[in-house]
Amino acid sequence: MNVSIYGVGSSLFGKQPAASPEQLAWTAVLEALDDAAADDIDAAFVGTVFGAPGVAQRVLQGVGLAGIPVLTIANACASGTSAFHEAVTAVASGRFRRPLVLGIESISVSFAGAIHPEPTDSEGRTGLALPGLYAMAASRYLGLGLVTREQLALVSVKNHANALANDRAQYSGDYTVEQVLESRMIADPLTLLQCCPVSDGAAAAVLGPERRRERDVKVRASVHRAGGLWDHRSEHVWGYELVRDTARDAYEAASVGPEDIDVFEVHDAFTIGEIVTTEALGMAEVGGGGKLVESGHTALYGPQPVNPSGGLLSRGHPLGATGVAQIKEIVDQLRGEAGDRQLASADLGLVETMGGGVAGIDGNACVVTVLER
Numbered sequence: 001m002n003v004s005i006y007g008v009g010s011s012l013f014g015k016q017p018a019a020s021p022e023q024l025a026w027t028a029v030l031e032a033l034d035d036a037a038a039d040d041i042d043a044a045f046v047g048t049v050f051g052a053p054g055v056a057q058r059v060l061q062g063v064g065l066a067g068i069p070v071l072t073i074a075n076a077c078a079s080g081t082s083a084f085h086e087a088v089t090a091v092a093s094g095r096f097r098r099p100l101v102l103g104i105e106s107i108s109v110s111f112a113g114a115i116h117p118e119p120t121d122s123e124g125r126t127g128l129a130l131p132g133l134y135a136m137a138a139s140r141y142l143g144l145g146l147v148t149r150e151q152l153a154l155v156s157v158k159n160h161a162n163a164l165a166n167d168r169a170q171y172s173g174d175y176t177v178e179q180v181l182e183s184r185m186i187a188d189p190l191t192l193l194q195c196c197p198v199s200d201g202a203a204a205a206v207l208g209p210e211r212r213r214e215r216d217v218k219v220r221a222s223v224h225r226a227g228g229l230w231d232h233r234s235e236h237v238w239g240y241e242l243v244r245d246t247a248r249d250a251y252e253a254a255s256v257g258p259e260d261i262d263v264f265e266v267h268d269a270f271t272i273g274e275i276v277t278t279e280a281l282g283m284a285e286v287g288g289g290g291k292l293v294e295s296g297h298t299a300l301y302g303p304q305p306v307n308p309s310g311g312l313l314s315r316g317h318p319l320g321a322t323g324v325a326q327i328k329e330i331v332d333q334l335r336g337e338a339g340d341r342q343l344a345s346a347d348l349g350l351v352e353t354m355g356g357g358v359a360g361i362d363g364n365a366c367v368v369t370v371l372e373r
Helices: 019-038 056-062 079-093 130-142 150-167 177-182 240-254 269-281 290-295 319-335
Strands: 005-012 043-047 070-073 097-107 184-187 200-208 216-224 263-265 348-355 365-372
Touching: 005 019, 005 319, 019 056, 019 097, 019 200, 019 240, 043 056, 043 240, 043 290, 043 319, 056 070, 079 097, 079 200, 079 216, 079 319, 079 348, 079 365, 097 130, 097 319, 130 184, 130 269, 150 269, 150 290, 200 319, 216 240, 216 319, 240 269, 240 348, 240 365, 263 319, 269 290, 319 348, 319 365
Parallel strands: 043 070, 043 097, 263 348
Antiparallel strands: 005 200, 005 216, 097 200, 216 365, 348 365
16 A cells, blocks of 8 residues: 555644634644645545534635545544545545545534433434443443453553653543542443543644655555444444454455554543453453453553553543544654653554444444554
């Protein structure tokens, strides 16, 4: 795949009701353009979930990007990486030479508090929001002895500690397992510190054909799948099969296996999400994800760090921007530019983003991307 990432950028992440979507986007886009040393953008792919109609064109015209094709993609939590995947495909096919990818979300303006369940979906009509859906997965794992409450809490401990070295993260902290478990219950067994926050933010990337510059990062593979039908006959929790199948195709396209990846950024909107995802990615067997965390395997300086940015739990989760922020973190790590959270060595990185929320479907979308230094 003859596609590289030239530059990346992001805003701060957090509740920023005083910051307009334009201000958030301009910060990320201008940083990415400067980082790429290229401004001849010929298309834009924008991921957003709750953005107002025309938000993509409105924020882009403010930085002089008008008169080019602008495509807006809404794919739940995977909106940003879905936009990234489409831009990669466009470059690989020769459709565009220098597309911009932008993820943008201003959730604290769109919602007063948590995101509301979608009333047009059957699960939404019952009030089943995503914390409840993930809580059911955690309850199943606990009931089958596939994870312990302490292992769930350790994901939060790890990711909040990682975010201490990320000055753009929404939250960070040096928590103990006991503090995580004793925080306010949100959806049993998931406590407050095991759930991602409501966030505002933007992230951007500039792509193009390989140009053999030292700081460019190569896209080894990018695979996008939508979830299949999922019901009581599935032997796995919601989302597992979609991530597993998408990752399998990405590994094959990149000619690598999970053991070859040096650093991961994965969708950890809730602690159980990271554990199930590491299993679906092939890092461990089902029931082994909790042990990965407990052993230190996925710690910042462990054999295969997961979410060095702090992840969605701590960096924040502005839905449309999340996937592109994950891309930025892996690019920074592969370049050796991640500051105090920089790994000693990283040649291959993987990004996984999975969005969901439609009853009867094993996730709206999943994107798995393999990047190479």
